[in-house]
Amino acid sequence: MKIIEQPDDMTLKAVLKRPYVKKELITADVSMILKKVQEGGDSAIIEFTNKFDGVEIKDIIVTRQEIETAIEEVPEALKMAISKSRRNIEKFHASQRVIEHKIETTPGVYCWRRSVPIEKVGIYIPGGSAPLFSTVLMLAIPARLAGCSQIVLCSPPNQEGKIHPAILYAADLIGVDLVVKAGGAQAIGALAFGTESIPKVSKIFGPGNQYVTKAKELITTQGTAIDMPAGPSEVMVIADKTANPDFVAIDLLSQAEHGPDSQVVLVATEREVANNVVKSLNTQIEALPRVSIATQAIDNSVAIITDEFKNILQIINRYAPEHLIINTENAHKIADQVVNAGSIFIGPYSAESIGDYASGTNHTLPTNGYAAMYSGVSLDSFVKKITYQEVTAQGLKNIGPVVEEMAQAESLMAHKRAVTIRLQSLKKE
Amino acid sequence: MKIIEQPDDMTLKAVLKRPYVKKELITADVSMILKKVQEGGDSAIIEFTNKFDGVEIKDIIVTRQEIETAIEEVPEALKMAISKSRRNIEKFHASQRVIEHKIETTPGVYCWRRSVPIEKVGIYIPGGSAPLFSTVLMLAIPARLAGCSQIVLCSPPNQEGKIHPAILYAADLIGVDLVVKAGGAQAIGALAFGTESIPKVSKIFGPGNQYVTKAKELITTQGTAIDMPAGPSEVMVIADKTANPDFVAIDLLSQAEHGPDSQVVLVATEREVANNVVKSLNTQIEALPRVSIATQAIDNSVAIITDEFKNILQIINRYAPEHLIINTENAHKIADQVVNAGSIFIGPYSAESIGDYASGTNHTLPTNGYAAMYSGVSLDSFVKKITYQEVTAQGLKNIGPVVEEMAQAESLMAHKRAVTIRLQSLKKE
Numbered sequence: 015m016k017i018i019e020q021p022d023d024m025t026l027k028a029v030l031k032r033p034y035v036k037k038e039l040i041t042a043d044v045s046m047i048l049k050k051v052q053e054g055g056d057s058a059i060i061e062f063t064n065k066f067d068g069v070e071i072k073d074i075i076v077t078r079q080e081i082e083t084a085i086e087e088v089p090e091a092l093k094m095a096i097s098k099s100r101r102n103i104e105k106f107h108a109s110q111r112v113i114e115h116k117i118e119t120t121p122g123v124y125c126w127r128r129s130v131p132i133e134k135v136g137i138y139i140p141g142g143s144a145p146l147f148s149t150v151l152m153l154a155i156p157a158r159l160a161g162c163s164q165i166v167l168c169s170p171p172n173q174e175g176k177i178h179p180a181i182l183y184a185a186d187l188i189g190v191d192l193v194v195k196a197g198g199a200q201a202i203g204a205l206a207f208g209t210e211s212i213p214k215v216s217k218i219f220g221p222g223n224q225y226v227t228k229a230k231e232l233i234t235t236q237g238t239a240i241d242m243p244a245g246p247s248e249v250m251v252i253a254d255k256t257a258n259p260d261f262v263a264i265d266l267l268s269q270a271e272h273g274p275d276s277q278v279v280l281v282a283t284e285r286e287v288a289n290n291v292v293k294s295l296n297t298q299i300e301a302l303p304r305v306s307i308a309t310q311a312i313d314n315s316v317a318i319i320t321d322e323f324k325n326i327l328q329i330i331n332r333y334a335p336e337h338l339i340i341n342t343e344n345a346h347k348i349a350d351q352v353v354n355a356g357s358i359f360i361g362p363y364s365a366e367s368i369g370d371y372a373s374g375t376n377h378t379l380p381t382n383g384y385a386a387m388y389s390g391v392s393l394d395s396f397v398k399k400i401t402y403q404e405v406t407a408q409g410l411k412n413i414g415p416v417v418e419e420m421a422q423a424e425s426l427m428a429h430k431r432a433v434t435i436r437l438q439s440l441k442k443e
Numbered sequence: 444m445k446i447i448e449q450p451d452d453m454t455l456k457a458v459l460k461r462p463y464v465k466k467e468l469i470t471a472d473v474s475m476i477l478k479k480v481q482e483g484g485d486s487a488i489i490e491f492t493n494k495f496d497g498v499e500i501k502d503i504i505v506t507r508q509e510i511e512t513a514i515e516e517v518p519e520a521l522k523m524a525i526s527k528s529r530r531n532i533e534k535f536h537a538s539q540r541v542i543e544h545k546i547e548t549t550p551g552v553y554c555w556r557r558s559v560p561i562e563k564v565g566i567y568i569p570g571g572s573a574p575l576f577s578t579v580l581m582l583a584i585p586a587r588l589a590g591c592s593q594i595v596l597c598s599p600p601n602q603e604g605k606i607h608p609a610i611l612y613a614a615d616l617i618g619v620d621l622v623v624k625a626g627g628a629q630a631i632g633a634l635a636f637g638t639e640s641i642p643k644v645s646k647i648f649g650p651g652n653q654y655v656t657k658a659k660e661l662i663t664t665q666g667t668a669i670d671m672p673a674g675p676s677e678v679m680v681i682a683d684k685t686a687n688p689d690f691v692a693i694d695l696l697s698q699a700e701h702g703p704d705s706q707v708v709l710v711a712t713e714r715e716v717a718n719n720v721v722k723s724l725n726t727q728i729e730a731l732p733r734v735s736i737a738t739q740a741i742d743n744s745v746a747i748i749t750d751e752f753k754n755i756l757q758i759i760n761r762y763a764p765e766h767l768i769i770n771t772e773n774a775h776k777i778a779d780q781v782v783n784a785g786s787i788f789i790g791p792y793s794a795e796s797i798g799d800y801a802s803g804t805n806h807t808l809p810t811n812g813y814a815a816m817y818s819g820v821s822l823d824s825f826v827k828k829i830t831y832q833e834v835t836a837q838g839l840k841n842i843g844p845v846v847e848e849m850a851q852a853e854s855l856m857a858h859k860r861a862v863t864i865r866l867q868s869l870k871k872e
Contacts, residue, residue, distance in 0.1 A: 091848055092848055092849070092852050094848075095844070095845040095848035095849050095852075096849070098549070098842070098845045099845055099849060101548075102548035102549055102552065102554075102842070105546060105548045106546050106548055106554045109544055109546045110556070112541055115538055117534060117535050117538045117803065119530075119531035119534045119535055119802060119803035120527070120531055120803075123531065123797075123802050123803065125531075125535045125802055125803045125804050127539070127821070130781075130782050130783075132815065132816045133782060133783075133815070143854060144853045144854045144855060145852070145853060146853060147849075147852070147853070148849060148853060180852055216815045216816040217816045231664055234663075234672070235660055235672070237811075237812065237813075238816075239813075239816040239817060243663070243664070258868065260864055260868075261861070261864065261865060261868075264857060264860050264861045264864055265861055267857040267860075267861075268855070268857040268858045268860075268861045270857070271855060271856070271857045271858070272855075298857075298860070301860075302856055302857055302860075303854070303856055304855075304856070304857070308857065349831065352559075352829065353559050353562060354559075354562075355829050356829070356830070357829070357830040357831070357832070358829060358830070358831045358832070359832055359833075360831060360832070360833040361833055361834070361835075362865075363834045363835060363836055363838065363839040363865055364832055364833055364834040365834075365846075365861040365862055365865060366858075366861065367846050367850055367855075367858035367859070367861045367862060368552075368832065368834055368839075368842060368843075368846050368862065369830075369832050370846075370850075370858060371845065371846045371849045371850065371858075372549075372842050372845045372846050372849065373548060373552050373554055373832040373834065373842065374546065374548035374549075374552065374554045374832070375554050375830040375831075375832050376830065379830075380827075382666075383666065384666075384668075385827070385829075386561065386562070386645045386827075387561045387645040387646045387667075387668040387827060388668060388827055389827040389828040389829075390828075390830060392556070392828065392830075394823070394828075398809075398814070398815075398816060398817055398818040399818040399819075399821065399823075400781065400784050400785070400786070400787060400814075400818075401785070401786040401787070401798075401804040401805065401808075401819060401821075402778065402786070402787045402789060402804075403786070403787070403788055403789070403793055403797065403798050403802040403803070403804050404788075404789040404790055404793055405790070405792045405793040405794075405797055405802065406790075406792060407792055409792065410792040410797075413527070413531070413797060413801050413802065414797075415524070416524040416527045416528055416800065416801045417794075417796050417797050417799075417800045417801050419520055419521055419523075419524035420521070420524050420525070420528060420576075420577055420800045420801065421796055421799075421800065423521050423524075423574070423576070423609055424573045424574060424575060424576070424577060425572060425573045425732070426573060426697070426700060426701075426733075426796075427700070427731055427732055427733070428693060428696040428697040428699070428700045428727075428731055428733070428737065429697045429700070429795075429796035429799060429800075430796070431693050431696075431727070431730075431731075432690070432693045432694055432696075432697045432794040432795065432796045433794055433796055433797065435689055435690065435693055436690060436791075436792055436794060439687065439690075
């Protein structure tokens with residue numbers, strides 16, 4: 015971990031710059047996969063699963079029997095934990111429901127909005143070493159709360175042609191309608207275009223490798239929406255001398271163990287704080303099973319020393335971290351003034367992992383600086399809002415002349431006449 | 444206008460299919476323009492304005508003097524109309540503010556959200572025959588209400604190097620911070636990357652031609668957000684025998700006069716209704732200055748005859764119209780069950796043009812079927828929501844074991860330890 019003291023503006027800019035991820039090289043490959051899935055449907059999925067996941071599958075749809083088996087395989091202790099986490103996620107996301115009011119903008123002119131669930135949504139859950147059943151909860155729970163009528167989940171099968179039981183258990187628990195054994199760009203293609211057995215969805219959510227990310231990017235130009243653009247996960251921790259250096263170090267390591275490209279930034283109010291954190295980090299990292307991954311991420315990480323409140327805020331807002339842990343005496347004062355961040359963790363006991371799993375907030379968050387303009391996933395992500403207007407005869411009399419004047423000035427005469435002939439009809443009455 | 448009676452499912456699918464717009468041909472051109480703007484800044488803007496707009500400009504930023512002159516040039520009657528429209532748009536968009544509550548999901552675990560304005564936003568206003576000052580209102584008003592700290596507006600200059608006074612007037616009235624003489628893909632590039640005199644923004648809003656649309660699409664993969672994907676404007680009108688055929692016809696023509704690619708669909712509950720509308724349409728179209736544009740759009744349009752309530756709803760939801768006018772006796776009953784639409788106009792007096800200009804709803808809406816998963820522009824479009832969590836010592840004791848169990852099952856041991864060492868520290872106390 016590189017330590018930089020009181021950086022000037024140019025140094026700061028360089029230090030906070032995210033690594034450039036070259037994506038263009040795989041565009042052609044991913045486009046080809048999407049096209050083949052669009053043309054070939056289920057058989058293309060089976061073919062790509064054979065090629066990329068190294069397993070021959072006959073039925074890409076997970077059967078009820080497979081789910082029943084999974085339910086038996088998940089230990090009771092984990093079921094209990096999932097149940098408690100689920101309750102918190104439900105509580106917080108249910109609180110995001112909005113009551114919309116009908117507004118009379120001008121006498122006789124009424125405007126309002128109505129939240130309507132997106133009918134069909136897709137959820138992508140990566141395979142690999144760790145079964146991300148927590149992401150199933152984070153995406154399926156708000157989808158269910160919003161009232162989406164069909165939730166389709168895709169996840170790549172392992173070498174035995176199976177999906178991890180914890181993923182199947184969580185999907186079934188929340189009420190996912192269909193679980194598909196498909197991963198990578200081919201799964202995104204299946205959700206975007208539909209196949210014989212997989213329904214086409216309107217919006218796709220979830221993390222993935224660079225092929226999944228590129229496929230999600232490409233299908234947004236072909237009529238399917240996505241949750242948000244993706245990037246490597248990241249954390250920024252703000253620590254002062256009241257922070258326990260062991261807590262700060264393990265929070266940095268929590269992020270670092272995600273992958274060698276994970277971004278980790280420490281902002282310490284004094285040199286000694288940073289030194290103590292680095293010392294603790296070097297000890298704690300050795301005890302981790304993912305020590306080699308974490309070491310790579312930590313090697314690319316940086317600690318910035320600055321004691322000025324306004325500098326700390328500037329560093330946060332310029333970086334726009336996905337996760338921001340504020341472990342300082344004045345944590346609330348900082349938290350209230352942050353402009354760019356995905357999710358904020360306040361005080362000594364709010365470890366990032368609590369938000370990752372169970373506090374109730376969503377862990378699907380904007381990375382790569384996107385917190386400057388995107389929100390994390392929430393109930394909002396699964397609905398769209400239709401606007402309504404109803405104009406009475408009196409309303410038309412009140413607002414009609416305004417519309418006529420403006421339409422005339424924009425040279426749109428049919429727009430003007432749509433009002434004029436209505437006003438004339440009222441005069442005749 | 445083609446009339447189709449009681450179409451079967453396959454016919455309906457074909458009839459409601461939107462025309463395919465080939466965009467790939469201009470990708471290389473637009474990429475090149477974006478790249479040159481990123482490298483060349485202001486001088487590239489000046490060069491492209493010379494090339495594409497045919498006018499040599501020295502200062503791309505509109506001066507205070509130009510704005511003062513514009514304010515003098517706009518007629519008082521139009522100023523009055525803009526003022527009334529502005530009040531309605533402000534009222535409705537202000538009503539979209541949400542009060543977020545702090546939720547205690549588990550004793551000692553607090554979660555909440557905070558709406559924060561996107562700091563810098565860009566607005567694109569096309570040039571051409573009609574000066575779209577109404578779009579300035581629709582985008583700048585919610586930006587200002589949301590609290591965006593910098594609003595930059597780009598619009599191409601005319602042959603005299605000027606922007607239409609009504610656009611400058613509206614921009615100044617609402618409080619746009621900077622107006623730039625730039626159009627097309629080069630304007631989008633300037634907003635996305637910034638130049639010497641144009642600040643880089645985080646999100647770009649507004650309509651445009653295919654070059655603007657493609658540029659907006661491309662910059663979303665390079666760190667800038669956009670309002671929504673674009674497509675030709677469209678209206679669907681539902682009419683029964685209680686509807687005045689002249690009203691229906693002029694509503695269809697309002698849409699048709701936007702451009703030859705405008706989509707116009709009539710759903711009539713009986714043949715006679717459609718016949719009367721077509722008859723009125725053929726008369727009214729002749730009086731329009733944009734008769735040739737409107738004729739092209741109407742030639743590609745369709746009227747569907749169906750009297751069954753469930754068929755009408757199916758047609759609406761399948762097409763997902765940008766604008767939906769329901770001019771029937773049971774308008775509310777239909778409106779309440781619509782799932783996919785941008786903005787809905789209820790009853791005989793709610794002409795689309797009233798929503799386009801002055802009812803208070805936003806006229807930047809999802810086209811091309813995107814109403815199935817995107818909302819129109821609203822106050823929400825100019826903010827992002829940061830989630831917060833604060834866990835007390837008691838909260839940690841309550842939820843910590845859940846996090847340990849789940850992190851263990853996902854093989855993320857640092858995630859687990861971040862909780863474990865905190866729990867241990869509490870035991871020591």
